[in-house]
Amino acid sequence: MTQALNAAGQRAGVIGLGNMGGGMALSLHRAGFAVTGFDPSPAAREALAASGMALVDSIAALVAASDVIVLSLPTSDIVEKVVLGEDGILAHARHPVILLDTSTADPTSTVRIAQALAGSPISFVDGPVSGGPKAAHSGNMTMLLGGDEAVLARLAPALDVMTGKRVRVGPVGAGHSAKLLNNLLCGVHLVAAGEAMRIARGAGLDPEEILKGINAGSGRSGVTEVNYPTWILNDAFNSGFTMKLMRKDLRLAAGLIERAGAGAPLSAEALRLWRESAGDVADSDDFNCIVNYEEKQ
Numbered sequence: 001m002t003q004a005l006n007a008a009g010q011r012a013g014v015i016g017l018g019n020m021g022g023g024m025a026l027s028l029h030r031a032g033f034a035v036t037g038f039d040p041s042p043a044a045r046e047a048l049a050a051s052g053m054a055l056v057d058s059i060a061a062l063v064a065a066s067d068v069i070v071l072s073l074p075t076s077d078i079v080e081k082v083v084l085g086e087d088g089i090l091a092h093a094r095h096p097v098i099l100l101d102t103s104t105a106d107p108t109s110t111v112r113i114a115q116a117l118a119g120s121p122i123s124f125v126d127g128p129v130s131g132g133p134k135a136a137h138s139g140n141m142t143m144l145l146g147g148d149e150a151v152l153a154r155l156a157p158a159l160d161v162m163t164g165k166r167v168r169v170g171p172v173g174a175g176h177s178a179k180l181l182n183n184l185l186c187g188v189h190l191v192a193a194g195e196a197m198r199i200a201r202g203a204g205l206d207p208e209e210i211l212k213g214i215n216a217g218s219g220r221s222g223v224t225e226v227n228y229p230t231w232i233l234n235d236a237f238n239s240g241f242t243m244k245l246m247r248k249d250l251r252l253a254a255g256l257i258e259r260a261g262a263g264a265p266l267s268a269e270a271l272r273l274w275r276e277s278a279g280d281v282a283d284s285d286d287f288n289c290i291v292n293y294e295e296k297q
């Protein structure tokens with residue numbers, strides 16, 4: 001396949017080639033970026049072997065071949081190791097690099113990394129994403145960006161390829177905070193909508209019809225408008241986003257609430273329900289399964 005020219009002339013590296021990172025790497029490759037990928041998992045590398053992108057076995061090799069580096073990693077601990085560790089990105093950066101962390105991560109760690117990178121050739125921004133693996137593959141993710149506007153402008157060619165929608169929400173770390181608050185609200189809305197539907201059923205009403213009414217009114221949310229018709233009412237529960245990932249995000253959100261010192265009793269109650277659901281709803285289940293949690297008690 002002939003590649004389209006990448007007008008920006010930027011080379012892209014992707015570290016973490018899993019469900020999300022693999023799709024991002026393919027989107028960039030398709031758009032004409034010279035893409036280099038790194039992931040210690042043989043299965044992740046194997047999935048991209050036929051793509052034609054360069055798959056390297058060290059962070060040093062990836063840094064040498066990249067002007068823009070995208071991270072899509074499971075946790076902040078791993079992000080810190082990959083960026084600041086002995087054999088990490090900072091240790092090998094000899095030329096200007098823009099580093100974009102798309103992982104859903106702990107904002108305190110993000111700020112710590114930005115401070116450690118000050119004065120280095122690395123410009124760091126956070127851009128956690130939503131839309132799932134499908135949007136990562138199609139280049140249609142929504143991204144919440146934290147970072148310097150001038151750096152984001154230089155990153156625009158890669159962002160154009162990876163996102164359908166993006167919003168800058170503040171300085172470094174703000175993207176990760178916004179993502180956690182978004183997922184906190186989604187977690188609260190799932191619990192609340194699950195209750196409303198249970199109340200409707202208990203009152204002898206048809207939840208599907210009641211939902212249509214709610215979606216015409218001010219009680220609607222992304223959960224009632226998207227999650228219910230797409231994954232819940234039809235019992236599909238196949239959004240591609242697991243309880244495990246959502247539990248991670250809500251644990252991080254709990255840390256954000258604690259540090260902010262803001263009273264958040266409603267969030268605390270919803271977080272308690274998500275935590276206590278662990279005995280009934282498996283980590284591997286779809287995150288929408290929380291709507292049925294009370295019923296199982």
Ligand code: NAD
Nearest residue numbers: 016017018019020021039041044072073074103104129132
């Ligand atoms: P994943 O487990 O499929 O992929 C993570 C990849 O990172 C794996 O291939 C793993 O081998 C690799 N990895 C682990 N340690 C590494 C290291 N030291 N160096 C390089 N690679 C390493 O996870 P995912 O679903 O792709 O999620 C990635 C990030 O995106 C997470 O932070 C997740 O919370 C976030 N996210 C996921 C979704 C989703 O629907 N899957 C949606 C939005 C955000």
